[in-house]
Amino acid sequence: MPRFSANLSMLFTERPFLERFEAAARAGFAAVECQFPYDWPADEVARAARGAGVEVVLFNFPAGDWAAGERGLGCLPGREDEFRAGVARALEYAAALGCTRLNCLAGVAPPAADAAALRATLIGNLRHAVDACAPRGIDVLVEAINTRDVPGFFVDRCTLAAELVAAAARDRLFIQYDIYHAQVMEGDLARSIARLLPHIGHIQFADNPGRGEPGSGEINFPWLFAELDRLGYAGWVGAEYRPRGADTESGLGWLRA
Ligand SMILES: O=C(O)[C@H](O)C(=O)CO
Ligand SMILES: [Mg+2]
Numbered sequence: 001m002p003r004f005s006a007n008l009s010m011l012f013t014e015r016p017f018l019e020r021f022e023a024a025a026r027a028g029f030a031a032v033e034c035q036f037p038y039d040w041p042a043d044e045v046a047r048a049a050r051g052a053g054v055e056v057v058l059f060n061f062p063a064g065d066w067a068a069g070e071r072g073l074g075c076l077p078g079r080e081d082e083f084r085a086g087v088a089r090a091l092e093y094a095a096a097l098g099c100t101r102l103n104c105l106a107g108v109a110p111p112a113a114d115a116a117a118l119r120a121t122l123i124g125n126l127r128h129a130v131d132a133c134a135p136r137g138i139d140v141l142v143e144a145i146n147t148r149d150v151p152g153f154f155v156d157r158c159t160l161a162a163e164l165v166a167a168a169a170r171d172r173l174f175i176q177y178d179i180y181h182a183q184v185m186e187g188d189l190a191r192s193i194a195r196l197l198p199h200i201g202h203i204q205f206a207d208n209p210g211r212g213e214p215g216s217g218e219i220n221f222p223w224l225f226a227e228l229d230r231l232g233y234a235g236w237v238g239a240e241y242r243p244r245g246a247d248t249e250s251g252l253g254w255l256r257a
Contacts, residue, residue: 002228004255005031005057007204007240012248018044021052027249028256033058033238036066038089042096049097056097057236058141058176058202061129062086063105071145072105075122075154077113083125087132094138101202101236103141103176104129106155118154123168130170141201143176146184149211157185158196165199174201178240183208183219190227197231206241213241214254221254 006012006029012020017040024032032054037045049056064070064082073083090102106122109115122142129140144161145153155161161175177200182189193200207217214221228237243251 002203002225002233002237003031003235004029005033005055005236005238007033007035007238009035010240010242014247018048021048021054023248025052025054027252029054031055031057031236033236033240035060036063037093037097038062042093045093046096046098056099058101058103058238059090059093059097059099060103060105061090064107070107071150071153072107074104074106074125074142075109075118076107077117077121080121080125080128084128084132087129091132091136091138094133094136100137101139101141102129102133103143103202105143105145106153108150108152109154111152119164119167122154122164126164126168126173127170130168130173134170134172139172139174139201140170141174141176143178143204144181144185145178146181148184149181158182158192159186162196162199175199176202176204178204179219179224180204180206180208180211180241189219189224193228193233194231197233200233200235202235202238203228203233204238204240206239211242212244213239213251216241216244222257 006024008020012023015023037059063072073079133140142161144155144158147153147156165173207214207219245251
């Protein structure tokens, strides 16, 4: 069985953020991740994780003005200083939390932007992030997000994420393979995971359609989880879905199974 982590930005949201760590531990998770911890002081987040006895395995670099529709700064020309400040902030949280993986969201391509300029900006930012993170023992990830949910997201396929990882040419830079986004955009999950496996540093999942828990849609998760074992994937697999019921616990049948 893969090693599962609970994404606390989507699971256990029936509780305040700092209480979700304990809830995840009680439900059987040894590890948690989140999208953005920055609304809470790093020492309070660290205390919650320590108190619950869970490892914090992943979160994202700051991603710009979320309320205004921004979904990452990685590919945005002219925003490099802000991206770098975000890397520094993420590193402070990572140190407090003992977290060794940080995910870069590329962002939404501005209308009529030059794709070559966006790509060059993203590669430069990924190199900067790795150069800042690797000496601290932290891996950097880049994730593909589907453009049905986030129209215009620059890195829309895992194949593109893989190309960017190769182009940036840095050790400790990996793909964050989100099974939900990959199913929407590319399908053929097992073959694609097998092909990209040496470059995958973290996996996340939700079912499709609806981004619900395993069993709510079309993906055969028992088979796919067994396949991750068969392929020898040893990293974390993050549950990043919207629970269907009012409480997260009632939708954890897939974990018990
Ligand atoms: O939406 C996703 O799949 C990402 O993992 C994320 O953290 C964006 O908020
Ligand atoms: Mg994801």
